[in-house]
Amino acid sequence: MTGGPALSGHFEIGGKLLFAPIELSLAPGEWTCLLGASGCGKSTILRLFAGLETGGVFHGALSSAAGQAAYMAQSDMLAPWLDVTGNVVLGQRLRGEAPDFDRARDLIARVGLAGHEGKRPAELSGGMRQRAALARTLMEDRPIALLDEPFSALDAATRAQCQELAFELLAGRTVLLVTHDPGEAARLAHQVHVLGPAGLTHSMRPEGAPIRDHAAAETLAAQVALFDQVRAA
Amino acid sequence: MSEGGVSEGGVRNGRLGNGRLGNGQLGNGQLGNSGLSNSGLGRTGLSRVGQVALSFLGVVALWYLAIYIRVPFGGVPLPNFILPSPARVAETLWASRALLAEHSVTTLLEIVLGILLGVGFGMLTAFGFVAWPWLRRQGQPVMVISQAIPVFALAPLLTLWFGYGIWSKIVMTTLIIYFPVTVAFFDGLRRTDRNLLDMARVMGATRLRRLWLIRAPAALPALGSGLKLAAVYAPIGAVIGEWVGASRGLGYLMLLANGRAKTDLMFAAVIVLACLAVALYFTVSAIAARLARWQPETG
Numbered sequence: 001m002t003g004g005p006a007l008s009g010h011f012e013i014g015g016k017l018l019f020a021p022i023e024l025s026l027a028p029g030e031w032t033c034l035l036g037a038s039g040c041g042k043s044t045i046l047r048l049f050a051g052l053e054t055g056g057v058f059h060g061a062l063s064s065a066a067g068q069a070a071y072m073a074q075s076d077m078l079a080p081w082l083d084v085t086g087n088v089v090l091g092q093r094l095r096g097e098a099p100d101f102d103r104a105r106d107l108i109a110r111v112g113l114a115g116h117e118g119k120r121p122a123e124l125s126g127g128m129r130q131r132a133a134l135a136r137t138l139m140e141d142r143p144i145a146l147l148d149e150p151f152s153a154l155d156a157a158t159r160a161q162c163q164e165l166a167f168e169l170l171a172g173r174t175v176l177l178v179t180h181d182p183g184e185a186a187r188l189a190h191q192v193h194v195l196g197p198a199g200l201t202h203s204m205r206p207e208g209a210p211i212r213d214h215a216a217a218e219t220l221a222a223q224v225a226l227f228d229q230v231r232a233a
Numbered sequence: 234m235s236e237g238g239v240s241e242g243g244v245r246n247g248r249l250g251n252g253r254l255g256n257g258q259l260g261n262g263q264l265g266n267s268g269l270s271n272s273g274l275g276r277t278g279l280s281r282v283g284q285v286a287l288s289f290l291g292v293v294a295l296w297y298l299a300i301y302i303r304v305p306f307g308g309v310p311l312p313n314f315i316l317p318s319p320a321r322v323a324e325t326l327w328a329s330r331a332l333l334a335e336h337s338v339t340t341l342l343e344i345v346l347g348i349l350l351g352v353g354f355g356m357l358t359a360f361g362f363v364a365w366p367w368l369r370r371q372g373q374p375v376m377v378i379s380q381a382i383p384v385f386a387l388a389p390l391l392t393l394w395f396g397y398g399i400w401s402k403i404v405m406t407t408l409i410i411y412f413p414v415t416v417a418f419f420d421g422l423r424r425t426d427r428n429l430l431d432m433a434r435v436m437g438a439t440r441l442r443r444l445w446l447i448r449a450p451a452a453l454p455a456l457g458s459g460l461k462l463a464a465v466y467a468p469i470g471a472v473i474g475e476w477v478g479a480s481r482g483l484g485y486l487m488l489l490a491n492g493r494a495k496t497d498l499m500f501a502a503v504i505v506l507a508c509l510a511v512a513l514y515f516t517v518s519a520i521a522a523r524l525a526r527w528q529p530e531t532g
Contacts, residue, residue, distance in 0.1 A: 050435050071435040077428045081450045081527040094438035094446055120527055140436065 009060010020199040033189030070140035076129040078121040127158035182226035196233025317497035339481040343471040347406020355414030402474030409470035410463035421455025457521030464517035
Protein backbone atom coordinates (compact mmCIF):
# COMPACT_ATOMS: atom_id res chain seq x y z
CA MET A 1 0.00 0.00 0.00
CA THR A 2 2.19 2.83 -1.19
CA GLY A 3 -0.52 5.41 -1.33
CA GLY A 4 -2.48 3.62 -4.02
CA PRO A 5 -6.24 3.93 -4.21
CA ALA A 6 -7.87 2.43 -1.15
CA LEU A 7 -11.10 2.60 0.73
CA SER A 8 -12.46 1.36 3.99
CA GLY A 9 -16.05 1.82 4.97
CA HIS A 10 -19.61 0.96 4.02
CA PHE A 11 -22.07 2.36 1.55
CA GLU A 12 -25.73 3.32 1.79
CA ILE A 13 -28.31 4.20 -0.83
CA GLY A 14 -31.43 5.89 0.47
CA GLY A 15 -30.66 4.73 4.00
CA LYS A 16 -30.28 1.10 2.90
CA LEU A 17 -26.99 -0.69 3.18
CA LEU A 18 -25.53 -1.57 -0.22
CA PHE A 19 -22.47 -3.30 1.21
CA ALA A 20 -21.23 -3.82 4.74
CA PRO A 21 -17.93 -2.33 5.87
CA ILE A 22 -15.05 -3.44 3.66
CA GLU A 23 -11.41 -2.69 3.25
CA LEU A 24 -9.98 -2.65 -0.21
CA SER A 25 -6.73 -1.39 -1.61
CA LEU A 26 -5.28 -1.69 -5.08
CA ALA A 27 -1.76 -3.06 -5.17
CA PRO A 28 0.42 -0.94 -7.44
CA GLY A 29 1.20 -2.50 -10.79
CA GLU A 30 -1.26 -5.35 -10.25
CA TRP A 31 -4.64 -6.34 -11.56
CA THR A 32 -7.11 -6.35 -8.70
CA CYS A 33 -10.36 -7.99 -9.56
CA LEU A 34 -13.65 -7.25 -7.87
CA LEU A 35 -16.03 -10.12 -8.49
CA GLY A 36 -19.69 -10.20 -7.62
CA ALA A 37 -23.27 -10.50 -8.78
CA SER A 38 -25.04 -7.65 -10.55
CA GLY A 39 -26.18 -4.95 -8.17
CA CYS A 40 -23.80 -5.93 -5.38
CA GLY A 41 -22.06 -2.56 -5.47
CA LYS A 42 -18.87 -3.38 -7.32
CA SER A 43 -19.44 -0.66 -9.90
CA THR A 44 -20.17 1.73 -7.05
CA ILE A 45 -16.75 1.02 -5.61
CA LEU A 46 -15.18 1.67 -8.96
CA ARG A 47 -17.08 4.93 -9.27
CA LEU A 48 -15.95 5.95 -5.81
CA PHE A 49 -12.35 5.42 -6.89
CA ALA A 50 -13.01 7.36 -10.09
CA GLY A 51 -14.51 10.28 -8.19
CA LEU A 52 -17.88 9.92 -9.92
CA GLU A 53 -21.37 10.36 -8.54
CA THR A 54 -22.74 7.19 -6.97
CA GLY A 55 -26.25 8.13 -5.95
CA GLY A 56 -25.60 7.15 -2.36
CA VAL A 57 -23.42 7.89 0.65
CA PHE A 58 -20.07 6.32 1.46
CA HIS A 59 -19.18 6.25 5.13
CA GLY A 60 -15.51 5.78 5.76
CA ALA A 61 -12.09 6.66 4.45
CA LEU A 62 -11.43 6.89 0.75
CA SER A 63 -8.21 7.53 -1.07
CA SER A 64 -9.56 8.06 -4.56
CA ALA A 65 -7.79 7.75 -7.85
CA ALA A 66 -9.45 10.81 -9.33
CA GLY A 67 -7.07 12.61 -11.63
CA GLN A 68 -4.76 9.63 -11.99
CA ALA A 69 -7.16 7.12 -13.48
CA ALA A 70 -8.43 6.18 -16.89
CA TYR A 71 -11.90 4.68 -17.10
CA MET A 72 -13.30 1.96 -19.32
CA ALA A 73 -16.78 0.49 -19.08
CA GLN A 74 -19.06 -2.10 -20.55
CA SER A 75 -20.63 0.39 -22.90
CA ASP A 76 -17.62 1.52 -24.89
CA MET A 77 -18.54 5.16 -24.18
CA LEU A 78 -17.26 6.28 -27.53
CA ALA A 79 -18.71 9.56 -28.75
CA PRO A 80 -20.89 8.46 -31.69
CA TRP A 81 -20.27 11.66 -33.64
CA LEU A 82 -16.49 11.30 -33.60
CA ASP A 83 -14.35 8.90 -35.61
CA VAL A 84 -11.84 6.57 -33.94
CA THR A 85 -9.07 9.16 -33.97
CA GLY A 86 -11.39 11.84 -32.65
CA ASN A 87 -12.42 9.56 -29.80
CA VAL A 88 -8.85 8.63 -28.94
CA VAL A 89 -7.78 12.28 -28.67
CA LEU A 90 -11.02 13.36 -26.96
CA GLY A 91 -9.43 13.34 -23.52
CA GLN A 92 -6.74 15.76 -24.61
CA ARG A 93 -9.29 18.07 -26.19
CA LEU A 94 -11.40 17.90 -23.05
CA ARG A 95 -8.43 19.01 -21.00
CA GLY A 96 -7.65 21.79 -23.46
CA GLU A 97 -4.43 20.15 -24.59
CA ALA A 98 -3.25 19.98 -28.17
CA PRO A 99 -4.22 16.56 -29.61
CA ASP A 100 -1.20 14.33 -30.21
CA PHE A 101 -2.24 12.69 -33.47
CA ASP A 102 1.01 10.77 -33.94
CA ARG A 103 0.60 9.01 -30.63
CA ALA A 104 -3.06 8.40 -31.38
CA ARG A 105 -2.21 6.77 -34.70
CA ASP A 106 0.41 4.63 -33.00
CA LEU A 107 -1.98 3.45 -30.28
CA ILE A 108 -4.76 2.79 -32.76
CA ALA A 109 -2.34 0.58 -34.66
CA ARG A 110 -1.32 -1.20 -31.47
CA VAL A 111 -4.89 -2.18 -30.71
CA GLY A 112 -5.17 -3.47 -34.26
CA LEU A 113 -7.40 -0.77 -35.70
CA ALA A 114 -4.97 0.63 -38.28
CA GLY A 115 -6.95 1.61 -41.34
CA HIS A 116 -10.10 2.26 -39.32
CA GLU A 117 -9.03 5.66 -37.97
CA GLY A 118 -11.68 7.54 -39.89
CA LYS A 119 -14.64 5.33 -38.99
CA ARG A 120 -17.35 6.27 -36.56
CA PRO A 121 -18.32 3.86 -33.76
CA ALA A 122 -21.50 2.84 -35.60
CA GLU A 123 -19.34 1.46 -38.41
CA LEU A 124 -17.33 -0.76 -36.05
CA SER A 125 -18.11 -4.14 -34.49
CA GLY A 126 -18.46 -4.49 -30.72
CA GLY A 127 -14.94 -5.86 -30.37
CA MET A 128 -13.48 -3.07 -32.51
CA ARG A 129 -15.29 -0.46 -30.47
CA GLN A 130 -13.92 -1.92 -27.26
CA ARG A 131 -10.44 -1.88 -28.79
CA ALA A 132 -10.92 1.77 -29.74
CA ALA A 133 -11.93 2.41 -26.13
CA LEU A 134 -8.77 0.63 -25.05
CA ALA A 135 -6.69 2.87 -27.31
CA ARG A 136 -8.36 5.87 -25.74
CA THR A 137 -7.63 4.50 -22.25
CA LEU A 138 -3.97 4.06 -23.18
CA MET A 139 -3.90 7.53 -24.70
CA GLU A 140 -4.79 8.92 -21.29
CA ASP A 141 -1.55 7.39 -20.03
CA ARG A 142 -2.68 7.34 -16.40
CA PRO A 143 -1.01 5.12 -13.78
CA ILE A 144 -4.35 3.62 -12.78
CA ALA A 145 -6.99 1.99 -14.98
CA LEU A 146 -10.53 1.44 -13.73
CA LEU A 147 -12.28 -1.17 -15.85
CA ASP A 148 -16.00 -1.70 -15.31
CA GLU A 149 -16.89 -4.97 -17.04
CA PRO A 150 -15.33 -3.76 -20.27
CA PHE A 151 -15.50 -7.16 -21.97
CA SER A 152 -18.79 -8.55 -20.76
CA ALA A 153 -20.81 -7.59 -23.83
CA LEU A 154 -18.42 -9.32 -26.23
CA ASP A 155 -18.66 -12.82 -27.63
CA ALA A 156 -16.37 -15.39 -26.06
CA ALA A 157 -13.60 -15.35 -28.66
CA THR A 158 -13.54 -11.57 -28.98
CA ARG A 159 -13.61 -11.28 -25.21
CA ALA A 160 -10.54 -13.49 -24.83
CA GLN A 161 -8.73 -11.44 -27.49
CA CYS A 162 -9.60 -8.16 -25.83
CA GLN A 163 -8.56 -9.47 -22.41
CA GLU A 164 -5.16 -10.44 -23.77
CA LEU A 165 -4.71 -7.15 -25.56
CA ALA A 166 -5.72 -5.11 -22.53
CA PHE A 167 -3.48 -7.12 -20.23
CA GLU A 168 -0.53 -6.67 -22.53
CA LEU A 169 -1.03 -2.97 -23.12
CA LEU A 170 -1.87 -2.05 -19.53
CA ALA A 171 1.18 -3.87 -18.16
CA GLY A 172 2.78 -2.09 -15.24
CA ARG A 173 -0.31 -0.08 -14.39
CA THR A 174 -2.51 -0.45 -11.36
CA VAL A 175 -5.75 -1.95 -12.60
CA LEU A 176 -9.10 -2.43 -10.94
CA LEU A 177 -11.25 -4.82 -12.96
CA VAL A 178 -14.89 -5.11 -11.97
CA THR A 179 -16.53 -8.22 -13.37
CA HIS A 180 -19.24 -10.78 -12.75
CA ASP A 181 -17.37 -13.46 -14.67
CA PRO A 182 -15.31 -15.85 -12.48
CA GLY A 183 -13.48 -17.04 -15.59
CA GLU A 184 -12.31 -13.53 -16.37
CA ALA A 185 -11.16 -13.00 -12.80
CA ALA A 186 -9.34 -16.33 -12.73
CA ARG A 187 -7.55 -15.44 -15.93
CA LEU A 188 -6.56 -11.83 -15.40
CA ALA A 189 -6.29 -11.06 -11.70
CA HIS A 190 -3.29 -10.99 -9.41
CA GLN A 191 -5.74 -10.53 -6.55
CA VAL A 192 -9.46 -11.35 -6.52
CA HIS A 193 -12.01 -10.06 -4.05
CA VAL A 194 -15.54 -11.42 -3.99
CA LEU A 195 -18.11 -8.80 -3.04
CA GLY A 196 -21.54 -9.50 -1.58
CA PRO A 197 -24.00 -7.70 0.68
CA ALA A 198 -21.96 -8.80 3.68
CA GLY A 199 -18.86 -7.13 2.26
CA LEU A 200 -15.76 -8.78 0.88
CA THR A 201 -16.58 -12.38 1.64
CA HIS A 202 -13.57 -13.95 0.05
CA SER A 203 -10.17 -12.92 -1.23
CA MET A 204 -7.69 -15.04 -3.10
CA ARG A 205 -4.57 -14.85 -5.20
CA PRO A 206 -4.94 -17.44 -7.94
CA GLU A 207 -1.85 -19.50 -8.58
CA GLY A 208 0.59 -18.42 -11.24
CA ALA A 209 1.03 -15.04 -12.87
CA PRO A 210 -1.60 -13.59 -15.14
CA ILE A 211 -2.42 -13.64 -17.88
CA ARG A 212 -3.21 -17.30 -17.36
CA ASP A 213 -4.03 -19.94 -19.87
CA HIS A 214 -7.79 -20.29 -19.80
CA ALA A 215 -7.53 -24.07 -20.17
CA ALA A 216 -4.85 -24.68 -17.53
CA ALA A 217 -5.98 -26.87 -14.64
CA GLU A 218 -5.20 -24.30 -11.94
CA THR A 219 -7.04 -21.55 -13.85
CA LEU A 220 -10.09 -23.76 -14.10
CA ALA A 221 -9.80 -24.69 -10.44
CA ALA A 222 -9.62 -21.01 -9.47
CA GLN A 223 -12.60 -20.30 -11.70
CA VAL A 224 -14.66 -23.00 -10.00
CA ALA A 225 -13.61 -21.84 -6.54
CA LEU A 226 -14.54 -18.26 -7.38
CA PHE A 227 -17.84 -19.35 -8.85
CA ASP A 228 -18.72 -21.12 -5.61
CA GLN A 229 -17.73 -18.06 -3.62
CA VAL A 230 -19.91 -15.78 -5.76
CA ARG A 231 -22.89 -18.09 -5.27
CA ALA A 232 -22.27 -18.23 -1.55
CA ALA A 233 -21.80 -14.47 -1.15
CA MET B 234 -50.23 50.92 -47.31
CA SER B 235 -50.66 52.88 -50.51
CA GLU B 236 -52.50 51.70 -53.57
CA GLY B 237 -49.41 51.85 -55.70
CA GLY B 238 -47.87 48.46 -55.44
CA VAL B 239 -50.29 45.95 -56.69
CA SER B 240 -51.88 46.98 -59.91
CA GLU B 241 -48.85 46.94 -62.21
CA GLY B 242 -48.78 43.22 -62.66
CA GLY B 243 -51.21 40.85 -64.10
CA VAL B 244 -53.96 41.54 -61.68
CA ARG B 245 -56.39 42.81 -64.27
CA ASN B 246 -55.65 40.06 -66.72
CA GLY B 247 -58.49 38.00 -65.54
CA ARG B 248 -61.23 40.58 -65.54
CA LEU B 249 -63.28 38.87 -68.16
CA GLY B 250 -65.38 36.95 -65.83
CA ASN B 251 -66.66 33.60 -64.89
CA GLY B 252 -67.78 31.46 -67.68
CA ARG B 253 -64.60 30.94 -69.65
CA LEU B 254 -64.66 27.24 -69.98
CA GLY B 255 -62.23 27.23 -72.86
CA ASN B 256 -59.66 29.08 -70.89
CA GLY B 257 -60.20 26.80 -68.00
CA GLN B 258 -59.49 23.78 -70.11
CA LEU B 259 -56.41 25.37 -71.55
CA GLY B 260 -55.15 26.09 -68.08
CA ASN B 261 -55.90 22.58 -67.04
CA GLY B 262 -53.76 21.34 -69.86
CA GLN B 263 -50.93 23.55 -68.73
CA LEU B 264 -51.14 22.29 -65.22
CA GLY B 265 -51.17 18.73 -66.43
CA ASN B 266 -48.06 19.51 -68.38
CA SER B 267 -46.20 20.80 -65.41
CA GLY B 268 -47.08 17.60 -63.65
CA LEU B 269 -45.69 15.59 -66.54
CA SER B 270 -42.47 17.52 -66.73
CA ASN B 271 -42.11 16.88 -63.04
CA SER B 272 -42.33 13.19 -63.47
CA GLY B 273 -39.83 13.37 -66.31
CA LEU B 274 -37.43 15.15 -64.01
CA GLY B 275 -36.89 12.36 -61.56
CA ARG B 276 -36.81 9.27 -63.70
CA THR B 277 -35.44 7.05 -60.96
CA GLY B 278 -38.25 7.89 -58.54
CA LEU B 279 -40.91 7.87 -61.22
CA SER B 280 -43.54 6.17 -59.14
CA ARG B 281 -43.17 8.70 -56.34
CA VAL B 282 -43.20 11.68 -58.65
CA GLY B 283 -46.11 10.10 -60.42
CA GLN B 284 -47.93 9.85 -57.13
CA VAL B 285 -47.32 13.51 -56.37
CA ALA B 286 -48.50 14.49 -59.84
CA LEU B 287 -51.58 12.33 -59.40
CA SER B 288 -52.57 13.86 -56.08
CA PHE B 289 -51.88 17.28 -57.56
CA LEU B 290 -54.26 16.53 -60.41
CA GLY B 291 -56.74 15.27 -57.85
CA VAL B 292 -56.63 18.57 -56.02
CA VAL B 293 -57.13 20.49 -59.27
CA ALA B 294 -60.07 18.28 -60.13
CA LEU B 295 -61.69 18.85 -56.75
CA TRP B 296 -61.06 22.54 -57.15
CA TYR B 297 -62.97 22.57 -60.45
CA LEU B 298 -65.66 20.42 -58.94
CA ALA B 299 -66.14 23.00 -56.19
CA ILE B 300 -66.51 25.76 -58.77
CA TYR B 301 -69.01 23.94 -60.99
CA ILE B 302 -70.87 21.81 -58.47
CA ARG B 303 -73.95 23.99 -58.58
CA VAL B 304 -74.29 23.92 -62.36
CA PRO B 305 -76.08 20.52 -62.64
CA PHE B 306 -78.65 21.79 -60.16
CA GLY B 307 -79.41 24.82 -62.24
CA GLY B 308 -77.01 27.15 -60.45
CA VAL B 309 -74.12 29.17 -61.76
CA PRO B 310 -70.44 28.47 -61.31
CA LEU B 311 -68.78 30.13 -58.34
CA PRO B 312 -67.69 33.64 -59.28
CA ASN B 313 -64.02 34.45 -59.55
CA PHE B 314 -63.92 36.65 -56.53
CA ILE B 315 -65.10 33.74 -54.38
CA LEU B 316 -63.06 30.97 -55.90
CA PRO B 317 -61.00 31.58 -59.03
CA SER B 318 -60.26 28.58 -61.20
CA PRO B 319 -56.83 26.93 -61.04
CA ALA B 320 -56.22 28.05 -64.58
CA ARG B 321 -56.92 31.61 -63.70
CA VAL B 322 -54.69 31.41 -60.65
CA ALA B 323 -51.93 29.92 -62.77
CA GLU B 324 -52.38 32.72 -65.27
CA THR B 325 -52.14 35.33 -62.52
CA LEU B 326 -49.18 33.55 -61.05
CA TRP B 327 -47.37 33.93 -64.33
CA ALA B 328 -48.56 37.40 -65.22
CA SER B 329 -47.79 38.80 -61.77
CA ARG B 330 -44.53 36.96 -61.34
CA ALA B 331 -42.48 40.12 -60.94
CA LEU B 332 -44.81 41.45 -58.30
CA LEU B 333 -44.93 38.14 -56.46
CA ALA B 334 -41.16 37.73 -56.62
CA GLU B 335 -40.62 41.19 -55.21
CA HIS B 336 -42.86 40.55 -52.23
CA SER B 337 -41.51 37.02 -51.79
CA VAL B 338 -38.01 38.39 -51.36
CA THR B 339 -39.21 40.54 -48.48
CA THR B 340 -41.04 37.69 -46.79
CA LEU B 341 -38.17 35.27 -47.32
CA LEU B 342 -35.73 37.76 -45.85
CA GLU B 343 -37.94 38.15 -42.78
CA ILE B 344 -38.25 34.38 -42.41
CA VAL B 345 -34.54 33.66 -42.80
CA LEU B 346 -33.37 36.46 -40.52
CA GLY B 347 -36.04 35.51 -38.01
CA ILE B 348 -34.89 31.89 -38.05
CA LEU B 349 -31.24 32.86 -37.66
CA LEU B 350 -31.99 35.13 -34.73
CA GLY B 351 -34.46 32.74 -33.11
CA VAL B 352 -32.10 29.80 -33.43
CA GLY B 353 -29.21 31.88 -32.15
CA PHE B 354 -31.08 33.13 -29.09
CA GLY B 355 -32.65 29.73 -28.51
CA MET B 356 -29.28 27.97 -28.55
CA LEU B 357 -27.76 30.56 -26.25
CA THR B 358 -30.65 30.22 -23.83
CA ALA B 359 -30.43 26.43 -23.78
CA PHE B 360 -26.67 26.64 -23.23
CA GLY B 361 -27.15 29.14 -20.45
CA PHE B 362 -29.76 26.95 -18.76
CA VAL B 363 -27.44 23.96 -18.74
CA ALA B 364 -24.28 25.87 -17.87
CA TRP B 365 -25.78 27.86 -15.01
CA PRO B 366 -28.49 26.10 -12.99
CA TRP B 367 -29.47 29.35 -11.25
CA LEU B 368 -30.24 30.84 -14.65
CA ARG B 369 -32.47 27.87 -15.38
CA ARG B 370 -34.26 28.18 -12.04
CA GLN B 371 -34.94 31.85 -12.69
CA GLY B 372 -35.41 31.77 -16.43
CA GLN B 373 -37.33 28.62 -17.17
CA PRO B 374 -40.58 29.58 -15.41
CA VAL B 375 -40.50 33.00 -17.04
CA MET B 376 -39.99 31.39 -20.42
CA VAL B 377 -42.81 28.89 -19.95
CA ILE B 378 -45.24 31.50 -18.65
CA SER B 379 -44.35 33.86 -21.47
CA GLN B 380 -45.49 31.13 -23.84
CA ALA B 381 -49.01 31.49 -22.43
CA ILE B 382 -49.21 34.82 -24.24
CA PRO B 383 -50.18 34.14 -27.83
CA VAL B 384 -47.39 35.67 -29.88
CA PHE B 385 -50.02 36.90 -32.34
CA ALA B 386 -51.47 39.09 -29.62
CA LEU B 387 -48.15 40.86 -29.46
CA ALA B 388 -48.04 41.58 -33.17
CA PRO B 389 -49.61 45.07 -32.97
CA LEU B 390 -47.26 45.95 -30.16
CA LEU B 391 -44.27 44.77 -32.14
CA THR B 392 -45.39 46.91 -35.04
CA LEU B 393 -45.65 49.86 -32.70
CA TRP B 394 -42.18 49.26 -31.31
CA PHE B 395 -40.29 48.14 -34.38
CA GLY B 396 -42.18 49.95 -37.11
CA TYR B 397 -43.81 48.91 -40.36
CA GLY B 398 -40.56 47.71 -41.91
CA ILE B 399 -39.17 44.21 -41.85
CA TRP B 400 -37.91 44.38 -38.26
CA SER B 401 -41.27 43.94 -36.58
CA LYS B 402 -41.78 40.80 -38.70
CA ILE B 403 -38.30 39.52 -37.96
CA VAL B 404 -38.93 39.97 -34.25
CA MET B 405 -42.28 38.24 -34.60
CA THR B 406 -40.67 35.28 -36.38
CA THR B 407 -37.86 35.18 -33.84
CA LEU B 408 -40.34 35.08 -30.96
CA ILE B 409 -42.40 32.36 -32.54
CA ILE B 410 -39.50 29.97 -33.10
CA TYR B 411 -37.49 30.86 -30.01
CA PHE B 412 -39.42 28.54 -27.72
CA PRO B 413 -39.39 25.35 -29.82
CA VAL B 414 -35.70 25.78 -30.61
CA THR B 415 -34.80 26.44 -26.99
CA VAL B 416 -36.80 23.50 -25.68
CA ALA B 417 -35.51 21.08 -28.30
CA PHE B 418 -31.86 22.01 -27.81
CA PHE B 419 -32.19 22.17 -24.04
CA ASP B 420 -33.71 18.69 -23.92
CA GLY B 421 -30.93 17.43 -26.14
CA LEU B 422 -28.29 18.97 -23.92
CA ARG B 423 -29.86 17.44 -20.83
CA ARG B 424 -30.38 13.97 -22.26
CA THR B 425 -26.75 13.43 -23.08
CA ASP B 426 -25.54 9.91 -22.35
CA ARG B 427 -24.46 9.85 -18.71
CA ASN B 428 -21.68 7.41 -19.45
CA LEU B 429 -20.08 9.85 -21.84
CA LEU B 430 -20.26 12.61 -19.27
CA ASP B 431 -18.74 10.33 -16.62
CA MET B 432 -15.98 9.46 -19.03
CA ALA B 433 -15.32 13.13 -19.72
CA ARG B 434 -15.25 13.85 -16.01
CA VAL B 435 -12.70 11.10 -15.33
CA MET B 436 -10.66 12.52 -18.20
CA GLY B 437 -10.45 15.75 -16.26
CA ALA B 438 -12.71 17.95 -18.37
CA THR B 439 -13.97 21.21 -16.96
CA ARG B 440 -17.71 21.81 -16.84
CA LEU B 441 -17.69 24.15 -19.79
CA ARG B 442 -15.60 21.81 -21.91
CA ARG B 443 -17.97 18.96 -21.11
CA LEU B 444 -20.79 21.19 -22.21
CA TRP B 445 -19.07 22.25 -25.41
CA LEU B 446 -17.38 19.01 -26.47
CA ILE B 447 -19.83 16.39 -25.19
CA ARG B 448 -23.27 17.82 -24.52
CA ALA B 449 -23.43 20.20 -27.46
CA PRO B 450 -22.52 17.72 -30.21
CA ALA B 451 -24.71 15.07 -28.58
CA ALA B 452 -27.63 17.52 -28.67
CA LEU B 453 -27.31 18.40 -32.35
CA PRO B 454 -29.89 15.84 -33.53
CA ALA B 455 -32.38 17.28 -31.03
CA LEU B 456 -31.53 20.75 -32.28
CA GLY B 457 -32.32 19.48 -35.78
CA SER B 458 -35.85 18.62 -34.64
CA GLY B 459 -36.19 22.12 -33.24
CA LEU B 460 -34.98 23.58 -36.52
CA LYS B 461 -37.64 21.66 -38.42
CA LEU B 462 -40.33 23.08 -36.16
CA ALA B 463 -38.81 26.51 -36.67
CA ALA B 464 -39.02 26.08 -40.43
CA VAL B 465 -42.73 25.34 -40.11
CA TYR B 466 -43.51 28.19 -37.71
CA ALA B 467 -41.33 30.90 -39.20
CA PRO B 468 -43.46 31.65 -42.29
CA ILE B 469 -46.52 31.93 -40.03
CA GLY B 470 -44.74 34.52 -37.91
CA ALA B 471 -43.64 36.58 -40.88
CA VAL B 472 -47.05 36.55 -42.56
CA ILE B 473 -48.95 37.43 -39.39
CA GLY B 474 -46.52 40.25 -38.84
CA GLU B 475 -47.22 41.50 -42.35
CA TRP B 476 -50.95 41.29 -41.84
CA VAL B 477 -50.78 43.59 -38.88
CA GLY B 478 -49.01 46.32 -40.71
CA ALA B 479 -46.63 46.32 -43.62
CA SER B 480 -45.99 47.81 -47.00
CA ARG B 481 -44.25 44.82 -48.49
CA GLY B 482 -44.31 41.06 -48.32
CA LEU B 483 -46.61 38.23 -49.33
CA GLY B 484 -48.85 38.69 -46.31
CA TYR B 485 -49.34 42.31 -47.22
CA LEU B 486 -50.02 41.37 -50.82
CA MET B 487 -52.65 38.86 -49.70
CA LEU B 488 -54.48 41.42 -47.61
CA LEU B 489 -54.36 43.95 -50.37
CA ALA B 490 -55.56 41.51 -53.02
CA ASN B 491 -58.30 40.30 -50.72
CA GLY B 492 -59.50 43.82 -50.05
CA ARG B 493 -59.82 44.42 -53.77
CA ALA B 494 -61.52 41.13 -54.50
CA LYS B 495 -58.51 40.06 -56.53
CA THR B 496 -58.93 36.60 -55.18
CA ASP B 497 -56.83 35.06 -57.93
CA LEU B 498 -53.85 37.16 -56.87
CA MET B 499 -54.44 36.14 -53.30
CA PHE B 500 -54.41 32.49 -54.26
CA ALA B 501 -51.26 33.08 -56.27
CA ALA B 502 -49.61 34.64 -53.22
CA VAL B 503 -50.70 31.72 -51.05
CA ILE B 504 -49.26 29.26 -53.55
CA VAL B 505 -45.95 31.13 -53.64
CA LEU B 506 -45.88 31.22 -49.86
CA ALA B 507 -46.59 27.50 -49.69
CA CYS B 508 -43.76 26.83 -52.15
CA LEU B 509 -41.41 28.98 -50.06
CA ALA B 510 -42.43 27.17 -46.91
CA VAL B 511 -41.97 23.73 -48.47
CA ALA B 512 -38.58 24.67 -49.93
CA LEU B 513 -37.56 26.06 -46.55
CA TYR B 514 -38.69 22.90 -44.79
CA PHE B 515 -36.74 20.64 -47.11
CA THR B 516 -33.64 22.79 -46.81
CA VAL B 517 -33.84 22.77 -43.04
CA SER B 518 -34.61 19.03 -43.02
CA ALA B 519 -31.43 18.44 -44.99
CA ILE B 520 -29.49 20.47 -42.44
CA ALA B 521 -31.16 18.56 -39.59
CA ALA B 522 -30.29 15.25 -41.23
CA ARG B 523 -26.70 16.39 -41.45
CA LEU B 524 -26.65 17.30 -37.78
CA ALA B 525 -27.93 13.82 -36.94
CA ARG B 526 -25.94 11.88 -39.52
CA TRP B 527 -24.08 9.88 -36.88
CA GLN B 528 -27.32 8.82 -35.27
CA PRO B 529 -28.86 5.88 -37.09
CA GLU B 530 -32.57 6.15 -37.74
CA THR B 531 -34.61 3.25 -36.49
CA GLY B 532 -38.01 4.03 -37.90
